[in-house]
Amino acid sequence: MSINAADTAWLLVSSALVMLMTPGVALFYGGMVRRKNVLSTIMMSFAVLGLVGLLWVLYGYSLSFGPDKGGIIGGLDFIGLRTVGQEPSSVYATTVPHLAFMAFQGMFAIITVALVTGAVVERMKFSAFIVFSTLWLTIVYCPVAHWVWGSGGWLAKLGTLDFAGGIVVHILAGVSALALASLVGPRKGFREKEPMEPNNIPMVLLGAGLLWFGWFGFNAGSALTSGGLASSAFVATNTSAAAGAFTWMILSWIYRRPTVLGTATGAIAGLAAITPAAGFVSPLMGIPIGIVAAVICYYCMLLRTRRGIDESLDVWAVHGMGGTWGVLATGIFASVAVNAAGANGLIFGNAMQLAKQLLGVAVVWVFAFAVTWVLGKIVDVTMGLRVNATEETVGLDISQHGERAYGGMLR
Amino acid sequence: MKKIEAIIREEKLDAVRAALQNSGYYGITVSEVSGHGREGGLILQWRVGEYKVDFLPKLKVELVVLDEDVARTLNAITSAARTGEMGDGKIFVLPVENAVRVRTGEEGDNAI
Numbered sequence: 204m205s206i207n208a209a210d211t212a213w214l215l216v217s218s219a220l221v222m223l224m225t226p227g228v229a230l231f232y233g234g235m236v237r238r239k240n241v242l243s244t245i246m247m248s249f250a251v252l253g254l255v256g257l258l259w260v261l262y263g264y265s266l267s268f269g270p271d272k273g274g275i276i277g278g279l280d281f282i283g284l285r286t287v288g289q290e291p292s293s294v295y296a297t298t299v300p301h302l303a304f305m306a307f308q309g310m311f312a313i314i315t316v317a318l319v320t321g322a323v324v325e326r327m328k329f330s331a332f333i334v335f336s337t338l339w340l341t342i343v344y345c346p347v348a349h350w351v352w353g354s355g356g357w358l359a360k361l362g363t364l365d366f367a368g369g370i371v372v373h374i375l376a377g378v379s380a381l382a383l384a385s386l387v388g389p390r391k392g393f394r395e396k397e398p399m400e401p402n403n404i405p406m407v408l409l410g411a412g413l414l415w416f417g418w419f420g421f422n423a424g425s426a427l428t429s430g431g432l433a434s435s436a437f438v439a440t441n442t443s444a445a446a447g448a449f450t451w452m453i454l455s456w457i458y459r460r461p462t463v464l465g466t467a468t469g470a471i472a473g474l475a476a477i478t479p480a481a482g483f484v485s486p487l488m489g490i491p492i493g494i495v496a497a498v499i500c501y502y503c504m505l506l507r508t509r510r511g512i513d514e515s516l517d518v519w520a521v522h523g524m525g526g527t528w529g530v531l532a533t534g535i536f537a538s539v540a541v542n543a544a545g546a547n548g549l550i551f552g553n554a555m556q557l558a559k560q561l562l563g564v565a566v567v568w569v570f571a572f573a574v575t576w577v578l579g580k581i582v583d584v585t586m587g588l589r590v591n592a593t594e595e596t597v598g599l600d601i602s603q604h605g606e607r608a609y610g611g612m613l614r
Numbered sequence: 615m616k617k618i619e620a621i622i623r624e625e626k627l628d629a630v631r632a633a634l635q636n637s638g639y640y641g642i643t644v645s646e647v648s649g650h651g652r653e654g655g656l657i658l659q660w661r662v663g664e665y666k667v668d669f670l671p672k673l674k675v676e677l678v679v680l681d682e683d684v685a686r687t688l689n690a691i692t693s694a695a696r697t698g699e700m701g702d703g704k705i706f707v708l709p710v711e712n713a714v715r716v717r718t719g720e721e722g723d724n725a726i
Contacts, residue, residue, distance in 0.1 A: 398665050400658070459659060468661045504662045517661065 206291060207298035209429040214296065214303045217424025221310035224417035225252055228317045231410025231471070232324060232516050235464075238402040239598025240325040241608035247320035247332060254333060255316050255340055259309040260284055266345035268295060268308065271355025276346050281305075294354040296427040307424060312348070315372045316340055321516030322380035323387045323588075325399075326595055329603045331588050338578045339379065347375055347567055363563035364537060364545055364556070366436065367425035369479025369529040370567050377523020378568050379575040381514055386579040387588045389513030391595050399515075402608075404463055411467035415444055418474045422481040432542060438486035440477050446493025447473020454501050468521060472500040475525030476532065483537040483545040492532045496525045527564055534560030615710040615726065616684050620675045621647065621703040622695040627673055633694035634677070637686050641726075643676045653700035672703060678710055678726055 229248035236244045255263065262282050269277030281287050289300045296304040316336050323332070350358040351365050358370075365371060390399070401407065422440040426433035451469020452461045476496030477489055484492070504520040514520075534557035537548035547553040582588055589595075594602035601607060622630055627644065634642060648669035655668040679687050688705060696702050713725040 396665075398667050400665070400667060455659065455662075458662075459664070462659045462661075464661050465659070501662055508663055 205298075206300060207428070210296075210298040210427070211300060211303055213429035213433065214299045214307055214424060214427060217420035218303065218307040218310050220417045220420025221307065221314065221424065222252075222417075224310075224414050224421065225249070225314050225317045227410045227413030227417055228314060228320075229410065230406050231414060231467075232321050234403040234406030234408075234410060235401045235516055236324050237399055237598070238609065239600055239607075241402055241600060242606050243329065243599030243603050244320070244324045246329070246604060247324070247327075248317040250329075250333065251313055251317045251320075251336060254336060255313045256309065258337065258340055259312050260305075263312055263340060263345055264305050264308060266341065267312075267348040268305075268353055271349075271353060274355055274357030274360060275349070277349050277353055298428060304427070307427075308348070308352075311368055311372060311421075312340060312344055315344055315368075315376050318372070318376035318518055318522055319380050319383065321518040322384040322514045324515050325390050325599060326589055327387055328587060328590050329599070331582050331586055334586065335383075335579060335582045335588075338582070339575065342578060343379060343571060343574050344371075344375065347371055347570065350567075351563070358563050358566070361559055361562070362546060362556070363559045364483055364533050365479045365530060365563070366482040366533070367422045367478045369475070369526040369533070370563055373475045373478060373522040373526025374530065374564065374567050375571050377519040377521070377526060378571040380518035381512075381523065382572045382575040383579050384512065384514040384519075386576065386583060389511075390515065391592065393513045394511065401464065408463060408467050411470055415470055415474065418444070418478075422478060426482055432482055435486055435541060436481035439481045439484060439489040440474065442486055442489030443473040443477035443493035443496070444470045444489075445473070446490050447471070447476070447497040450494045450497035451501060454497065468500070468517075469497045472496045472521050472525045475522050476529035478526065479529045480533040480536065483533055483542050484548075485536075485538060485541050488532075488536040492529060492536070495532070496528050499528050500525050527568075530560050530564050531557065534558075615678055615713060615723065616681060617676065617678045617708040617710045618684070618687055618691070618705060619708065620691050620695065620705040621649070621672050622675060622691070623697070623701065623703060624671060624673050626695040626697075627675070629694040630675060630691055633690040634687065637683070637690045639677055639679060639683075639687065641677060645674050645676075647672050647674045651701065651704065670701070678713060680723055680726060 225248055229245040233241050233245040265279050265281035266277050269281045272278050287301045287305050291297045292301040348371050350356040351371050419437055423433040423437035426436055448466050448470035452466040455462045455465035473493035473496050476492050500521050503524045504517050507520050535549045537545050538551055539547055546556045549557045650670055655666050656670050657664050657666055714721050715725040
């Protein structure tokens with residue numbers, strides 16, 4: 204295949220858009236924690252740009268997208284980008300340079316690791332986080348990316364659909380977040396119901412805005428071409444984000460007042476849910492997908508809070524459950540009229556597709572929880588996952604990074 | 615000389631400042647403080663549900679007045695800062711040993 208300039212331009216722009224989502228996550232999470240932990244929270248995401256940005260070109264891309272080994276993992280042929288060059292790949296995104304596809308996928312790996320951090324902010328040791336993230340990318344992310352998107356991956360062959368990462372990004376991050384939070388344990392004062400007041404809600408909104416903006420690259424870019432399918436995914440994405448934001452706003456209004464924090468959260472829930480579906484469903488399906496996502500995520504967050512689990516920034520409730528709903532919704536609303544490479548869903552008479560989606564969800568839930576738990580446990584017994592009590596009280600900005608977010612002569 | 619420390623509602627600052635000016639005092643120091651009296655804390659909303667903040671934002675107005683002006687000043691602040699609801703604040707009066715005007719070196723009542 205020859206290189207198509209429009210497709211290449213769109214995929215490179217999309218890669219840059221997805222890159223911007225990671226600082227977006229940093230600000231989204233950073234605004235929600237207490238004043239003394241702003242920088243450590245932001246740093247967890249930003250450090251991933253450095254860490255995974257390296258690991259991906261060294262071996263991550265090869266494990267995920269290298270020539271298939273038994274449907275489970277990619278081979279080592281692309282180690283250090285060997286043979287990944289300016290010519291298109293013969294199997295992935297065949298109208299753009301292989302390097303562009305590799306870069307686009309790398310941004311997904313980065314943001315997925317960054318998403319997990321929301322579970323353990325304000326208490327996880329930074330050194331342990333770096334080690335855990337390296338292990339997690341290698342042993343959890345790369346195999347699952349191969350199963351779902353790799354040529355020859357077993358879920359891909361089975362026909363489980365995941366357009367832009369409902370399984371690979373959101374379920375994986377959300378369920379792993381739950382496992383890691385259960386190992387790290389709650390923040391000091393969480394059980395005593397000490398107020399954990401967000402330090403900067405405008406920063407949360409800025410982060411949510413960058414995420415929403417970047418998500419166009421994430422979802423519409425996943426068309427891997429710049430034509431009609433990208434446009435369809437783009438509109439579906441915006442519609443679901445709008446439906447999610449509006450629905451959460453109403454839910455919080457019914458409860459008491461329409462909050463900024465809730466509306467921003469609803470947008471992210473809608474975006475997470477439309478991710479696997481964006482290029483398989485007609486754009487208007489963004490409405491039911493976004494509305495139901497907000498309702499599910501809202502009540503899962505309530506459930507999580509009532510169970511006394513300190514999965515601090517609700518990665519599971521928003522990304523895990525939003526992603527789960529989205530993957531199942533793909534099995535309900537998908538249509539070959541939108542994307543011939545997809546399938547028909549339940550409402551178009553193909554109940555089997557929903558079963559395939561359900562299988563993908565179940566397998567990845569179990570795999571993500573179990574393997575993350577084991578990896579976390581290994582890091583815990585060897586180097587410890589948590590900072591000590593004094594470091595936690597002082598705050599991780601000073602104890603882990605020797606900086607503080609808000610300077611000034613006093614305070 | 616007496617020092618007057620008044621903890622007031624944030625939204626009452628303009629009214630208090632105007633009342634103090636009308637009673638002849640122009641120099642005040644204002645700071646943002648947090649605390650609670652009998653009214654307790656403040657309920658705010660999280661992404662779902664609520665949480666309680668124990669300390670409410672208030673302003674502390676400080677000024678030093680001549681002994682004979684204390685009653686008049688207290689009256690000015692009280693009537694300007696009052697809403698009648700819980701949380702209107704409190705005023706404390708403290709003795710002051712001396713005062714110095716930095717520019718001229720004047721001391722005592724002359725420095726106020």
